[in-house]
Amino acid sequence: MTRAMEDKDDCTEVIYDRPKFPKRAVITAGMPYGNKELHLGHIGGVFIHADTYARFLRDRIGKENVIFVSGTDCYGSPIVESHGQLVDSESFKGGIEDFVEHYHHLQKKVLEEYHMDIDLFAASSLGAAVKIHKEVSNEFIEKLYSNGHMTKITTSQFYDPERNVFLNGRQVIGKCPIEGCSSERGYADECSLGHQYMPVDLIDPKSTLSGKKPEMKDVTNWYFKLDEYYSLLNEWVAYIEEMPNCRTSLTRTIKEFLKLPVIYVKKDQSDVLNSMKDILPKHRLIDENNKASLVLEFENIKEREEACLLLAEKSIRFRTGKTLVPFRLTGNIEWGVPAPSIDGMDHLTFWVWPESLWAPISFIKTYLNQLNRGKDAWKDWWCSKESEVYQFIGEDNIYFYGLAEMGMFMAMQGKDPIAYPPEGQLQLPNLIANSHVLFLDKKASSSGNVKPPTAKELLDYYTVDQLRAHFLGLSLGVRSASFQPKPLNPKASEKDKDPVLKEGNLLTNVLNRVARSCFYTAQQYYHGKIPIGNISEDVMRESKDTILQFEKLMYRYEFHTLMDLMDVYIRNMNKRWVKNMKLAEENQDSKLHMQVVIDGFHQLRTAIVLMHSIAPEGTEMVRTYLNLNEDFWDWHKIFQTVYDFMEKPEEHPLKFLEPKVDFFKKHPSQLL
Template identity: 25%
Template sequence: MDNSKIKRYTVTAALPYTNGPVHIGHLAGVYIPADIYARFLRSNRRDVKFVCGSDENGVPITLKAKREGITPQEVVDKYHKIIGDSFKEFGVSFDIYHRTSSLTHHQTASDFFENLYDKGVFTEEVTEQYYDEEAKQFLADRYITGTCPKCGNENAYGDQCENCGSTLNATDLINPKSTLSGNKPILKETKNWFLPLDKYEDQLRTYIESHKEWRPNVYGQCQSWLNAGLQPRAMTRDLDWGIKVPVKGAEGKVLYVWFDAPIGYISATKELCNYAKLDVWNPMAEEYYIRTVESDKCGWEEYWKEEDTKLVHFIGKDNIVFHCIIFPAVLMAHGGYILPDNVPANEFLNLEGQKISTSKNWAVWLNEYLRDFEGKQDVLRYVLTATAPETKDNDFTWKDFQARNNNELVAILGNFVNRVMVLTHKYFNGVVPTCMEITAQDQSVIDELALFPDKIAFSIENYRFREALSEVMNVARLGNKYLAETEPWKLIKTDEDRVRTILFVSLQICVNLQILMEPFMPFTSEKLMNMLQSGGHIWEEAGSAKLIKRGHKICEAALLFDKIEDAAIDFQIEKLNQSKATNALVTEVVPAKENINFDQFGEMDIRVATITAAVKVEKTKKLLKLTVNTGLDERTVVSGIAEHYKPEDIIGQQVSLLVNLAPREIKGIVSQGMILMAENAAGKLVFVAPTTNFDNGSVVR
């Protein structure tokens, strides 16, 4: 969109599920870049609404409630407060932090569904869906896990594989199981309402292809979906928690969370614009108890329906399809709404070389960070922006966090500001000195300073926040270089007027830093503003060398940052090590298979055997070719244990062998039997074998 035609901005950040606190992966992927962008727009006096809120519907909520033994309402109330308080303390400057349990949201989402229903957009289909016979419940996507058909991940969900990022249907999973009982679910007929995405494929393609400026991961994933051919997708679910489907014959069904969640941006904007003053809505209620009062001059529609509004969604890469395909299709079907102008989705952030896992507590939780590093919000904001996974997955380590604080924030940014403030107080009693003669050296610095605001703005407007932050730090580097070359602490003895000019220019750099760093490090910017007593400046003033006047009194110097010692970092690393140790002790018990009768068991002939030879199977990673003495004969067995045992280490190893398994050809080798192994939750394999030496051929009963 041509920036000259934009009158207002609607900036959204993905609604976090209220089933746990926010961690650094969420911050780096969504909330910090969104906040930088919104703060930058405000600094440029743009009309912007920055909206977010808790996603309080969906299966993750009910799963959390079952695990904690509390109600879904108690779960959302608990984590809405934790998340909201953490965002506020961290300085994420939402104009509103909403929640999808509000009456405004329930009514807005219901109205959307009814609009599409009345237009005949939905198709009503009876399909077979997974059902847990023991739990007596249809299974929503996240109630089913199994093996991903695309990458082989054994812990994929019924809607998505978090390992490869593929979007799935539950029936795509190999070896599906219910997360409620652990049993294999059955297929059972049920009726739901589907959004025929295939009918909007041409419109969506035209829309997507008009945004080739989107990040490659976003544009590429959208094209992949379109090229594969879009299929109808159910917009309702068989659940008892969520927004009830507002049509007859839909008892026991709620709106699909990815139908209602993006609409949460709209309902949040409504409440922000005084659409209604409401209490929290109980989704289990059978009717609305509070009357909506809408202002005639509410104004929310300007931010969602006017063509001169720019809509930007900040999300993680796992939400691309929902924000770029499904939600735009819903908006197209409804009519009257603008479509997202950009969806700058980040990749994933890993932690200490491993994927962040909430279930394994392998994460840095925001609420815990704020407790452990009091007053250091901007350090984390800085590090997560400097290492943001904008184009590829990246890694957060505590040692890098410490190094960036000590070697960059303290030694570069903090050092420059502190030296200028201290020298101004030491030589001129904290009063901005008069600028005397400007030398070529001074002018060169002033000219270079003037270039930074546009460079930083260009990077931010193109969603390159790492690049923009690097340029902010280059302003501090420019200041340090200027002081190092001019050495005012030496000149003061012989040329006080020269020192006046040097500190005057240096103070201008400080004021510029205060303006330019604000979107990235708002707490530090405010601290510096208070020291300089220079409030009220906006972005368009940055680049000037006349922002602070001679004779202006500044406050005493204070350190912007202090060093982080090894002990604080060691404590955080130890917390992660404890999580790793705990995870190693916790074994996920695989649910029992269906019962067999004794005769079936009796047909299995399991014998003690000894491995007499072992070699790797060429062009494979997992396979070993074993020669085993069964006491009956000597035979060949191919076993997938090469990643766990070296061939030379298992010669002479006794094993339990299923000897009457039908022969099978594997990689051109006829394998006669199967060695019994035990596997733990971490995937480690060990032999099931006698604890003392036993005769080959002994029967295992």
């Protein structure tokens, strides 16, 4: 996906290999649950990256061609559980809808404080999105049914006889049965790391209501036949693996589930297992000398589940492996989107995960409806080969977005879907999954032992631009990284540097200093105007190379390398200014002095255009003082000089910069 660009700004024609961006783009950020404020994982792990990419694409392909949506995930058992606990403790008064509305407004307010340029931050149970989300949900399940991609499955659901109620997903806690899982806790049919399993497989379950072991009672729900999508999903994974902007961590995690169903049994139980070989469904026994367990491999999930029941009857300890299982679509929790009556299945609601996967489509429809764009306008954004969808998520949710979502979106084509949806059908999104943001070297979770600071609390210590630059530099696309703010670290001493300010200092110290020098020098020596002249060839070359590298890194979502690139460019820019201005002043060389200013403003132009998506507040302020319009950010003009944006360069006045004014400001707490 590259194209050639002819550079005709100098005498020689150079052909650059540049990445190709879509005509239109949808950006989504993983939806926060409606039972909590935004914490550092939401902001630092997802929203800042999504907003940076959305801002870049607006500059790159035009703001009218980019829509950025997200919203509060309002339904599901975690919200019911949180609401019930707070009402019982008299910490909250009001119904569950009041509860999610309260947190939705808190989330939206914090996103505004972080200057997130979101076109619509909606809520699945509130406002204009409610009706549209219900319609989209109904359309999904009805199409899946009519296309033959759904099945009824009767399973045993946990039931608390002491409280005389069925238990929802988060009202049962045990241990995840998936081999090798490091999750801190397992719930009814998924663990805290997103592994899916049948409820009967949960190890040592307990009711959170009574603390007792629950019983199992049969319930029937609709499931999407995800287990039948091995071939299509393998074909899709093979395709995206060849894309230069596909992260290996994403496909590696997805492929862990694209395996045949297996059961692990400890070798010390091999005698009992051997006595059952004639009654177990057809399987292949794998015995690896260096492993502690025997592996029973089955052709399909049904045969594995039959084997699980037989092993459980014989009291044989076992664990199941990752594989594709039918994906639950409905449930009986009252607080959910009502599911339509299909084939005699009444009074069901959608399970929260499937409806949250298509919620961004609901939000796109809601946003375009508010603009009076027409009922089918959303298809230009989600069903066109000229458009791309970019979904920014946390790595814990790869199973849902990378397998369930892709399978369901394929299934919407018809009875015989293909891996590459044709024009007019739902296109498969690009997934950008970030690793965990650790807090002081430990995994932070609002429901775990290590409580991270809220996103709002971080603004008591840092500016938005400082936080954006730092979180982008954390290498979350490669590995989990620790967030170690000095003001919140009890082990930090007074003389220790604040790790969070490393990238921010590039803005507040280096770039700010050069920007101020450019303006103050123009005011003092050149009547508040940029002197006219040719930019030095080496400055043009370095700027051009940096632009092209920046573009490639942004295309590949390599945000941390992007920050390294800009660190080099901005520091070189500063060194050049200091060195050459010193020479000019020592030698009273007016020609060199003018050249330093001419080159300085071109490098400043390049730096702030590239940093515009990363540090929007400070860069917008620089543009304002350059006294230029917003087409200054247009990447179709990226190789042009600052003069090209002035009607009469020799007469163009810069806005007067008062003494001691900063473009990239430090937080007030850092000035004490």
